Each structure stands twice: as C-alpha cells, then as structure tokens.
Amino acid sequence: MGLTEPSDSEALTPSGHGPDEASEVRSSASSTLMFAPWQSAVDEGFWHRMASFKLETQRLDEHPVPVSGFFAPCSHPQIPSHLQLLEESLPPDPGGSSSTSHSAVIGNRNKCPAPGTLYNTNTLESFTGMDRPSLLKSAALQIWEDIHSGKAEEDSNVLNRFLLISFADLKKWSFLYWFAFPAIVLTPSATVSSCTPVSMAFSEEESTGIRGACSEWRSTETTASSPFFLLHFTSDGAVNARPIRDWKVANEEGGKVISAYYDPYNRTYPGWPLRNFLALAVVRWEVTELRVLCYREKRGFLDPELSLVVDVELPKIPEWKVQGFIPKGVGWELNSRGKARPRIVHLAASMDPERAANQAADLNLKLMRWRLLPSLNIPLLSSTKCLLLGAGTLGCHVARNLLPWGIRHITFVDYGKVAMSNPCRQSLYNLEDCLNGGKPKAEAAVASLKRIGPVEARGLCMSIPMPGHSVGPAEVDSVLADCSRLKELVDEHDIVFLLTDTRESRWLPTLLCAAANKVAINAALGFDSFLVMRHGAGPAFLEPEISNSTEDEISAPTYDGRLGCYFCNDIVAPLDSTANRTLDQQCTVTRPGLAPLGAALAVEMAVSLLHHPRRIFAPAAQAVAITDATVEALGILPHQVRGFLAHYTQLVVTGAAFDKCTACSSIVVDEFKKRGMEFVLEVLNRPNYLEDLTGLTEMLAATQGLTLDWDDEDDEM
C-alpha cells in the first residue's frame, strides 16, 4: 500500500487490493501527515454509457464533459471505498433509455457525488499527447479558486473534484483511461501530532454524542451527500453536526468544534479528501491546528474503531494570500501495477454476445452520423419493417444490405427449398442447407440472418398467387388463404421488396401495396441489365400536408405526378410465364455481378425514401451531374434506375402511372377494394379479365384497327 506525503511528485501510489501492512506504520507525534490516495473503480455500465454517449452525442467533439463520481465513507475494515464511475456518471441519453434516473442520486448517502471532468479523445495519439501537467494544474486551480471564493464551504463536494482522460476504441471495445484526483500541496507539509481511533479519543458521552450527530447528518437528505462537516460540542454537552460554512459561527458560539469528512480509506491514515480540506482550513480559517474526524462506518453508523481522530498541525503559508498565487497540485493515479501509466480495460471478451452484437451492428451507422450523414435517422431505420417477397439471389442480397443500414425487422416469403446450385449466388445459404432435399429458403434465410447480426426475422414458406396460374376448385381455399396472408403481411410491414423471379408473382403484391399505400421497392434482373424502382403511391391516397419542407427538396427538376408501378409500362396483363421454360430459363441465368448491384441499389433507394420528408409521395428526382451536390444527404431519389453491366452504366428513369395499369390503376384497386379476394380469384383464373377490366382490350383492338388501316393504305400504293 502506498501513502503519499503532501510533497510527493505528481504521481500517486494507490494501494492495491491486498494492503501491505508491513509498510503501514502508525505515525508518531509531529511526523509528516500522509494520505492514502483515492482508488478509482469504473463500472462496466459506465463504459457502455460512454460508448453510446461518444457515438451518439459527443461524436467528434473533444470538449470536456462533466461526469459524476460516487463514493461513500469506508464501511468495511478490509476494503477501502472507491471512487466509482457508474452508468449515471455521464449525462443521460436524450432518448431517455438510461435505466437509472439522475435525480435518484441526490441525497443518496451511499452515493456521495464527486464532480469530475472527462476528456475523451478521438484518437490514441491525442490521448497520449495530452498535456497532463496542465490539466492537473488547472483542475487544482479550480479547487483553489473555489476555496478562496467560499464556494467550497457552500458545496464541499468540489473539494473532491477529479479528472478522467480517456480514449475509447469502440471497434475493439477497449478503453484507455487515467484518473487524476487533484490535491493542493501544502508547503511545508502538515504534520500529525496524534492519530487515534475515535473510541480512544473521546469519552463515552462524547462518543455517543458524535455517533448521534453523524447519524443525523448521514440520514438527512439535505446533508447526506455533503462529505465534509463540523461537529460542534456545545457547552451544554450536546454534539451537533453542522455544515462547514458554520465554522466561524460555531466557534463563536463557544464549545469545541472539530472537522469531519467521509473518509474512503480503511486503515490508520486519513484518506485523500482531507488534503484539499486542509488547504481550505489554511486559507479560509487561517488555523494552525485542526482536529479532524475521519468518518468511517459500520452498518450505517460511525465505526469508533475504524474512524480516526487526527490532530493536524498546519503551516502558515503567507504566499497563499497573494493574489494570483498558483499552488502546486498532485494527483494522477498509478495503474494497478503501481506505474505512472494509464489503465486499460477490454470489454469485448466479457460482453454479453447479444449486447455486443447489437452495439457493433450499429457502430458504423453511428459513426456515419459523426461527420458524413448527421441526418441519418437510426431509430427510424431500426423500427422499419421490411417484407421481402422472394428469398433467392435478390432476396438474400437485399437482406444482407438491410442489416448494415440498421434495419432490424425482416420477413421473408418464399416457397422454395435451398438447392445445390443456390449457395454460390444466394448469399444467405450454405451447402449444408441443401442436404436432404434442402431446407425451406424462408427458414434458412432467417437462421442465416440471425447468425450475422441482431435481427427480428421471420420466414414464411408460402407461394404468391399469380395471374394466369389458374386455381382448381380443390385449391381455392388454400389460394385464398395465401392471398389473405399476403394482404396481412403487406399491412403489417412498412416496405415491401418485390424480389421474385417472375413477372406475374409481382402482380398481387403490387396491387396490395397500391391498395394500402405501402412503399414497394422492385428489383428485377435480366442477363446483364437490371431494373430497380419504387412504385408510386396508391391511386386513392392524397399526400398529407407537410410543413415547409418543400423548399428543401428542389434538387433537380422532378416529376411530381403519381409515379408508375412495374406494370404501368405494359399493355398486357401478367400471365403464366413459367410453363414451357427450358432449364436456362428456369434458373436465374444472369451475370453474377448483377444481383449484388440491383439489391444494393434497391436498399439504398429504400433508405433514401425513408429519409425523404414526403416518403411514398416523394417526387421522382431526375439525373443530376456528379459535379452537382445533391440537396438530400443520401442523394437523389429517382423513380427507376436501370443498370447496364456490359456498359458500366446506370440510367435514372421516370415513368408516370398508367390509368389502364393492370396492377395499380384506380379501376383495379377500386375493384379489389369492392370485391376483395373474389376479385383476385377471378384474375388468377381468367387470363383476359384484367385487360377487359382496365380497357386494355379495347385500346389494343383500336390500335390494331389503326394498324390494319395503314396496311391497307400501303397495299393501295
């Protein structure tokens, strides 16, 4: 165990956990007074809070941050009290997710606060390069000024002021840190003329009085967390505990006044808090002798054996009276091996894996908010529910791209099983998913996602009813159940990704999204080209008024009509395209690079849309020259992006909604709303029904008539 004299150098010698009794010598009369330094203890909760504070609030800011340390008088003969840093040592999360209320601290007798200042640096280099002597000096000076101004007598906690410098490597979850407990050095030193247990220093009566006074001080809410106080032995034999600002008054009232403080230390030396208190006595009270009770507890009451009474002789220090004098300060804590080096804690190994995964998954996102994308709305993303129709090549890639954007709710719909040829392209599956006929994809995709990160994933092994795939009487019930299930799923989610491998399987989801005004993001692959698009709003929906945000959005000429869906360009209804397909048409024969491209852009478009104030009503942005910055932090929000791999090119395209669209037009949506699943069933069974309903049949006939006329004219020429 190390003790320090007031004249010691900057470094302290804190005691280890096993005190070294051999070096502990009861001080003889008039020997130099020595102090046992503070011992710091940082709770894991503090580091976690610090991590989120750094990531979400502080970010790149290196300004000092106020923190609260907590301590209590020593209450165990074997163990000194520590200055603890807890989760609530840092300012609470603005979101209010902090589990402990800050107000709970006030008046808590076991959590006497010590005001601290945290210097958390951005880089290891700035940590190691910190000017620690200056930091300590200015902290000591602040205490000095609080003593001179009388502030320390009003709020004695400031005498326990401390510093914490740190560097948090939040990628590896290791924290490098160093505490300082600044103490003003008396020169010459104070000496001790007597140091005895309370039980030996007072009469039985006095002891009883002291015990009662301390107990009252400790149990009164307004005084419980004031670590320095006076004990006034009145002339009528009573003992009263009083605040230190009453020093003069009490002395004037007569009787005897001694000082007392919550002493964290557990052995025959006073603990560190006494140091600045002695400075106060010299400066403010101008005394040369001081009797101090080092208050220590046993089961909540003064422990007369553990607590000490120390008679201190104080020097006169005339220069302290000089305006602008700066006293010497000491106080950097040694590390656990007694070296003047910072301490380090590695939390990665001890962290609950799930918690660690949660923290880690959002790390990059939170870092994006520091500098590059302060407007990134992480809570919005983490609460958005995504429905992925299709868990094949596109579905796997889309899910993988959603995770790093902080999307946490993903539902897969797929009726297929994982085949041997899938894992190479379908990035959520392994060969072992293919054994014994293959696991259902929806199931395997969920399991795979859960191995990657924290996610609430669900998988439904069901097929999507498709126009042209007619429904026999025996299947009607199960197909209608699938339709209803799909409708429920669309209603339950915020974004629907259309990632199936046929055109017709996109029809019902497109209709359901149009009817419910849900965001639909569509990705489709050719052999070396792809289409990524967001469907427009449903035909029956008006945009709600939004306040003054329109001015922000004009980044480029935009199209502000209702945007089209996947079927708006077509003048034929979707039909069964799976019949009579050769093997290469059944398999996704696309250039391998295509799916990752399409899936990545689909997710980027969805995230941009989520951040657009007009959401599903957002107008279609046109292409902007790359030399022009985009107004939106996430870039333009186009309607469609068409990619051409052979040309290394992408095109931004806009397509208006078509009033005869077989999926999203008012006619179709209204009919669906009127007749529900009966309407859907008719579409599945009657190939031409949609074309008749929307007027496409008529339009087509008229067009063909027109063409015939031309042919006739040609013939006559």
Next chain:
Amino acid sequence: MGLTEPSDSEALTPSGHGPDEASEVRSSASSTLMFAPWQSAVDEGFWHRMASFKLETQRLDEHPVPVSGFFAPCSHPQIPSHLQLLEESLPPDPGGSSSTSHSAVIGNRNKCPAPGTLYNTNTLESFTGMDRPSLLKSAALQIWEDIHSGKAEEDSNVLNRFLLISFADLKKWSFLYWFAFPAIVLTPSATVSSCTPVSMAFSEEESTGIRGACSEWRSTETTASSPFFLLHFTSDGAVNARPIRDWKVANEEGGKVISAYYDPYNRTYPGWPLRNFLALAVVRWEVTELRVLCYREKRGFLDPELSLVVDVELPKIPEWKVQGFIPKGVGWELNSRGKARPRIVHLAASMDPERAANQAADLNLKLMRWRLLPSLNIPLLSSTKCLLLGAGTLGCHVARNLLPWGIRHITFVDYGKVAMSNPCRQSLYNLEDCLNGGKPKAEAAVASLKRIGPVEARGLCMSIPMPGHSVGPAEVDSVLADCSRLKELVDEHDIVFLLTDTRESRWLPTLLCAAANKVAINAALGFDSFLVMRHGAGPAFLEPEISNSTEDEISAPTYDGRLGCYFCNDIVAPLDSTANRTLDQQCTVTRPGLAPLGAALAVEMAVSLLHHPRRIFAPAAQAVAITDATVEALGILPHQVRGFLAHYTQLVVTGAAFDKCTACSSIVVDEFKKRGMEFVLEVLNRPNYLEDLTGLTEMLAATQGLTLDWDDEDDEM
C-alpha cells in the same frame, strides 16, 4: 409377371422383380406365343453423363441423340437380364474426361450393344407433349426397313433397337424418362407348338455340340456381341454356330438349322428380342415353322435347364410383301407399378454432396453458355488463381462474386481478426467468428467459402508492408519475410485484387504486379463513391503478337497506351495514413450499398479481362451508348469505373501511366528489380525517398516556384 401376346396394345406389361409364378403357365401346343418384355435399368453414371452432355454439348438442341444400351443373355435363374444404360451409353465428352473408353465395348460378351435413340427435351411440357405413337411407329419402321433391306441379317443388333425419351431437371437432379422397345406385331400371331428346356429337346450328343458351338460364338470377339445366330447341325453330326445371314446357305448345305438368340429372360417364355426376329423370318426366310433356341447362360456357358427350345408356327402375311406396307409396332415400357406412365429418378438425395456441389456450382455458368454467352470460357475461369489482399468488406464481397463465375482458386491475405462490427457488412463472417477475440479473418474467410461451394481457398494471416510505416531494426527480418512472401504470392496467382483499407498498403502489391506483369484489380471506397480499376501492364513488358484478333476489338474509341495504376494520378508518395485517425476514420464508414457495388464491378471487370484476347494489354474501352451493342459478349472493358451512389451514376474513365509514378513507373520497377527487398525497405523507412527517386520532388519544387511567381505578380498588381 406380365407376358404379352403379339396382338397386345401399345403398352407392355414387364415383369416386376418378384416374378409371379402363379400366372406363368407352360404353354400347351399351338397356343399363342407370348413374350416377356425387356426390362430397362439405368445406371446413375448414365444420368450424370447425360447431365453434362446436356449442359455442355447438347444445350438447347432437341435433336435425337444415338445411345447404346447393353445387355447379356440371362445368366441367373432368379433374375432376368436388363437392358442397361451406362455412362458410356452416350457419346464421350469431347474433353475426354469419360472414364470408360468406348472402344472397350466391341466384342465384350457381357455388353451386347442395342442401338437406341435418345429424345431429351428442354421442357417438361415438350416431354409430356411428345407424340409417342409416332415415335414408336417410326422406330418400328426403321427396324422393318432393316429387315427388308437385309441389314438386320448383317447386323442383328438393330433388331434390338430402342427409344428413350427424357426430361432432365438439372436444377433438382431429377430425370423423367420412358423407354420403348419397338416390336413388330405379327398378325395373326405366331403360335407355339412346343417349348421345352434344351436338356429335354436334344440328345446328349446334340446337347454337347450345341454347347460347344454356342461357347465358341460367345467367346469369339467378332461374334460375341451378335445376339442372333444360327446353329447348324451338319449331316456329319457336328454343330456349328453361324451368323443369320447364312440361313439360306446353311439350309442348302443340308442338315438341320435352328435359330438362337441371346435371351435376357429367365423363365418359361422367350424374351422380347424374339419378336422382331420372327418378323425377319417371315419376311426374309418366308418360313412357317421355326425352331428357336432361347440362349441363356450359367457361368458363361449355355444353361441347358434355363435355355428353352421353342417351336414356333409362323403365319403367312401376304400384305407384308406389298411395297410401303407399315407394320404395327408396340413397345412402350410400363413403369415399376405396371402403369403406362414415365418413370422418374431423383438423384439429388443420393448424390455425393461434394460432387453435387461441384455440379451445382457450375450449373448457372453452363446454362449461360447455352444462349447468352456461348463464348464463356469456364475452364479458364476455373483455373484462374485469384489473390485477394484484404478480407474485409470488399474482400468478402469479391470472393462471393468470384464463386458464381466459377473461380475456384482464392487466396486471402489479411492480418486482422473478425470484430463484432464486421459480420453485418463483411459477408463471409458470422457472429460466432467474433467470439473470444475473433478468428483471424483470412482463416474465417476460407472456412466460410468452403461452406458455400467447391473452392480451393487459402488464407494467410500477414500484414502488407507499407511506405511510411517505418521498420525498426528488430522488425526488419519479419518485414522482409512479409515482402518476400507477398512477392511469391503475386507470382503464384493470375489476378491480384487490391482490397485493403489504406492507400499505402496498395503500394507494394502495385509494384509487385507491375514488376511481374500481373493483372491487378483495384477497388477503393469513399463514403458514397467508389473506384474500380485495372492497372496497366508492367512498364518492361511488350505485348506478345496475337493473331488477327485486333479487328474484333474495335467496339469504341479506345486508349491503347500503357494504362495507369492507382498511384499514377498522385504526385506524392504514399505515407502512413493510419496515425491519428478518429474512430469513424478507422472504420469503413461507407454507405452500405457501396461495397457490394464496387466488389461486383471489380469481379465483372476481372472476368471481362480474362476473356479479352489481349488480357493485361487490353486497351481501355471508352463509354458506349447503351443503345449500342458491345462487340465483346461481356461488354466493354474500361480502365476505370467511378461510381457515385448519391447520383446513381457510373463513369468510365481512362488514365495513362505516369512516368513519375511512385509504384508502376520504369524508374521504380527497375530500382526494385535491381535492389529487391533492400529497395522496399528503404521506401518503408524514408518517407521522401520515392519522390526523390521518381523526380516528383524536383517537379513539385518547380511547380511551387511557378506558383510563387504568380503570387508575386498578384501582389504587384
């Protein structure tokens, strides 16, 4: 067990594996002759060969393909012989990987060939829609014509002609198939006047003669695989086996002539091959009585108990003489449940997982060759060795994109361990790779790839020496070892992907590639933009002459000078950029969609380059309008692609090599070749050395002088 009369309908009733003795009645004199149908047996090897034949040779072609069936006389009283289809039943692989030589079949007494025709359809619909009656009719007609022309007497195997129609679902590894064994129907039917075992039909002496004659026929290479033959009992008591074309000659020579054939059947009826033989006897020999020996074996010799002697009475069928008469044919095999339906075999479950994975991994690639990309060079891709420097976000995505292109040799170099924040973006890792401090990335990436598909992957946990990261005396040996190891790796591989997260870590690999003229593909990410480029050829290398391919390449105006590397645009040497980085600068803070985009394009570019006749010397293609087709099937091969996520745009860029480049210029490469690792060490340790060496220092000084002059002029104005 089913037997069929000649007059039965198209469908046959083959016997099951357990013959139904109850229904088997020894035929009485002059009853209608019945035949036991062929039983087909397809070896798994045939399906595998058929799969690769379909994928690699036949592709979309639906033309009939000749196949060979194999059979032998029945040799076991409990089990009839089957008509077998084996791996060698199909034409051999042009690559010659077929394990069994075709020529081995000729004269193999246990593999008497039967000529067949395979109709393998592209779709299930065309399988079920096949006109089976017509197919059978034309096959029967072919036999008929071979009988009439005398061809059947020259090569009696044609009487056993068969058909096989099939549809192969190579995604699921299931095969739907149906055999037909066309038999010409005699109307009216033949009748049987006697049917007895050989042992009862002949004298001891005759039996001995028959046994000897058959044995000679069966053991002579030229006759062993001729399934029909004659036994000539000469007037001097000898028995000779003779080809059927000798019918008339032998009869004219006197004595007795009976017919014989390899009978696959094992019971008291003759097997199917007799049917067409009887038609031949009617047409060619115009006989009304025929004694036939149904030859069956025991331990390689005639089995006198199992073999039958049948006396057949044949009808006269005058209309068969009429030119152009078309006889009735029967012969579609029933399935194993006795139904006139196709059979199906599912191989997926029984396949060796490794073999299945290998097959499946290349399925999509092979299908690409059918229609969309016939020039795709799969052997080239599978033999290309890729070195991935960096197994982080880009490294994982690049590896995942290489797999579906059929790349099988992948080596990772990375010194990092998998951290908790990695799996969300680094698509080869799971959370369990992060436990206990994290697995080395290079190791975890290899393990992950092997779970996905067949790949020969290696991982090296080593760091890449970097300029500006100076090397202390104690580290020199290990750094030099890393340099040498990296050089070896570059030499051993065909393509080097630069996927690390700092600029300076790309310097040494760039230099090594330039010195060895290796293809370097570089991908680098910003926050929302990326660069993908291929480095130009090394400065000391001349392009080898290539024959007449230049005309094919002019798809767009191209740049044909030496192309630049990653460092060619820079006028400062790479330096330590890792010091003093804040957390967001240490982590890959990029938009999540960026890495999949960059990685996909890097791999597409590499694959295009591999297919370019000029490889590393390929000129830089310029952007082409998407309305213009590209000459190369895989599209243009640019020098650089820059992507801008916020703009949904990509730019094709070309940059010439810079003669003062710090990585790929002649000065640097020559110095490296001269001084080797000593040179590298100097670069690592002396920040300005590269700039001095290349003349950048001088150039910079000159430029700055110029700027100063301008400033002065400004001042004077």
